[in-house]
Amino acid sequence: MAISTSSRPPVPAQYGRLPHVRVSQVVLHLLYVGWSVLAIIPFVWMVFASFKPFKELMSSRDFFPHTWTLQAYETILGRINFLAAFANSLLVATTVTVAVLLTSSAMGFIFAKYRFPGKEQLFVALLATMMVPFAVVMVPLYVAIARLGLANQLAGIMVTGICSTFGIFMMRQFMESVPDELIDAARIDGASEWRIFFTLILPLSGAPLAALAVFIFLGNWDSLLWPLIVLSSPDKQTLPLILAGLRNVYWTRYELYSAGTMLTVIPVMILYAFASRYFIKGLAMTGMKL
Numbered sequence: 001m002a003i004s005t006s007s008r009p010p011v012p013a014q015y016g017r018l019p020h021v022r023v024s025q026v027v028l029h030l031l032y033v034g035w036s037v038l039a040i041i042p043f044v045w046m047v048f049a050s051f052k053p054f055k056e057l058m059s060s061r062d063f064f065p066h067t068w069t070l071q072a073y074e075t076i077l078g079r080i081n082f083l084a085a086f087a088n089s090l091l092v093a094t095t096v097t098v099a100v101l102l103t104s105s106a107m108g109f110i111f112a113k114y115r116f117p118g119k120e121q122l123f124v125a126l127l128a129t130m131m132v133p134f135a136v137v138m139v140p141l142y143v144a145i146a147r148l149g150l151a152n153q154l155a156g157i158m159v160t161g162i163c164s165t166f167g168i169f170m171m172r173q174f175m176e177s178v179p180d181e182l183i184d185a186a187r188i189d190g191a192s193e194w195r196i197f198f199t200l201i202l203p204l205s206g207a208p209l210a211a212l213a214v215f216i217f218l219g220n221w222d223s224l225l226w227p228l229i230v231l232s233s234p235d236k237q238t239l240p241l242i243l244a245g246l247r248n249v250y251w252t253r254y255e256l257y258s259a260g261t262m263l264t265v266i267p268v269m270i271l272y273a274f275a276s277r278y279f280i281k282g283l284a285m286t287g288m289k290l
Contacts, residue, residue, distance in 0.1 A: 167215075
């Protein structure tokens, strides 16, 4: 039996129309795409330059290599103690990141959920330290490190980074959103303050902690000035110091510098690839904007 098409319900007019797009939105998206391409091109050029021979890199203007080679990577890994510097940077960045996550979450919890005299004044004074340039405290900080016997030691870098004012502020912003009733219920059930912190607060703070971990790890992985002041032995140097020395020794060997930079960037890219979802979610939960 044939069904008459006249019995079908009419299609609303808005379903048959194309979505209205403003010219300003199109222009803005084109600007975003153009800016993204301009930002990515130097990185892509560095990737391909690391696989080019030196003569081709200096003589050819082509974007892609004609001859693919791993000679630059072999030179980097075999001549300049790169693996030791990589291990030093990984140790410093990982240790400082774990320490900052612990101290920032603990102090953020205290400033957010505890009441004691002078709390607001102390927090304001703590935030004021973010306004002090590092150059102001650089000399007295090194004197203190030297007196502790930590000069030319990786511990001299790590001990000065175990607390982060930015991390405390970030975690306090998030923990203020944790309901007080949840904490009071845990106290009524007999949970100690340490148990509340480790079994209740930290699991709820996973996303902000992931975002903070990316910030802290990246900052310590790329740190140059403070390790340059503290460390002097070649076997204690970190990756930024090795790359700075590589640029001074092989200042015309751009393929070597590109290969060293790629080996430095890869761990950070892997970290962000795994933590990007939690990084964006953590920033949104703390109410912070980049």
